[in-house]
Structures are given as structure tokens and as C-alpha cells.
Amino acid sequence: MTLSQFLEIMNGDLANEWTHLSFYLYHASAVAGLHAHEYKEFFTEAAEGEMRHVQGFLDRLFGLNYTQPCQGPKAFAYVSRIEDILTLAIKLEEDVVTNYTQRLKQLDDLAISHPETAAYLKVFYEDQIKDSYEDAEHMRRLVA
Incomplete structure (x- = not known):
């Protein structure tokens, strides 16, 4: 594998990280139910972690002279039930x-x-x- 080939793959990973950031940020506001307020905080913190991942990938790609890193997310499912959001989030992390x-x-x-x-x-x-x-492990325990 060449470095150029790997950077293309890494750029695809960046697209996924943008998706995770958007997923958590969106669902921090969309979450509904008895404990929605607590989960809003939980998903907001998850979005902050994903922002650091996005920044890390951007830093690596720019540092390796990749000229056009991905600038946004892929599509993701929109749900509002806590259990549904957690199930989707577990899948993303896995x-x-x-x-x-x-x-x-x-x-x-x-x-x-x-x-x-x-x-x-x-x-x-x-x-x-x-x-x-660790994130998936934590969320699996929440769903259980």
C-alpha cells in the first residue's frame, strides 16, 4: 500500500468522524423521553469527543500533505427515542x-x-x- 492510497482511506475515516459528530450533536437536541435532559448532556459530551476526533484526522491529513480533506458528514438516521439513539450510536462505535x-x-x-x-x-x-x-461498552450498559 502506498501512502497516497492510505491517505484516501484515512479521508474516508474522516468522513465517518464528521458523521459521528453530526449524529451526536443532532441527537443531543432530538432526544425525547423521561431522561432527555440527562441524555442531551451525554450526547453533547459525545459530540465534543467526536469534534476532537475530527480535528485529529484533519491535523493528520494536513500534516501528511493531503490537499483536500473531507469537509462534512454522510447521511445518518434520525430518531428521538433514547434507546434507538443509543442502539445506533453503539453500531457507529462498533x-x-x-x-x-x-x-x-x-x-x-x-x-x-x-x-x-x-x-x-x-x-x-x-x-x-x-x-x-470504551464508548460502545458504556452505551451497551446503558441500554441493558
Whole structure:
């Protein structure tokens, strides 16, 4: 895998992070039900975390001279019930863990031609995996 190819994949990951940011921000306001106020705070904090992820991806892409990083989200489902929002959010976070675990394997290929960059990006993606794994774990407990 070339660095250029990996940056294209990484830009797709950025699009997903924009989607997560928008998802949490939207649902912080859309949430309805008995505990909506508490979940508004929860989803707002989740959006703040996703904003840091978006910024991290943008910083990495600009730092690696990627000229046109993704600027917005993909479409996502709109719901208002707390359980439905949490179920969708769990799926988003689980997909991140699955996708970014694949990125670690892809970075092994990149390490042949760009060992330092691949090593750095592995740590970056490992941090993303940790965040999303823990978020999904927490939300699964809320739904239970």
C-alpha cells in the first residue's frame, strides 16, 4: 500500500468522524423521553469527543500533505427515542473499532515504505479504537 492510497482511506475515516459528530450533536437536541435532559448532556459530551476526533484526522491529513480533506458528514438516521439513539450510536462505535482494526493491518503494509509514518499512525488509530471501544461498552450498559 502506498501512502497516497492510505491517505484516501484515512479521508474516508474522516468522513465517518464528521458523521459521528453530526449524529451526536443532532441527537443531543432530538432526544425525547423521561431522561432527555440527562441524555442531551451525554450526547453533547459525545459530540465534543467526536469534534476532537475530527480535528485529529484533519491535523493528520494536513500534516501528511493531503490537499483536500473531507469537509462534512454522510447521511445518518434520525430518531428521538433514547434507546434507538443509543442502539445506533453503539453500531457507529462498533463499526469504528472494526474499521480501525483493519487500518492497523493496512498500516503494516505501509510500514514497508514509510516505517515512521506507519508507526505514528498506528498509535493514532489505536487511540481511536480505545475511545470507541470504551464508548460502545458504556452505551451497551446503558441500554441493558
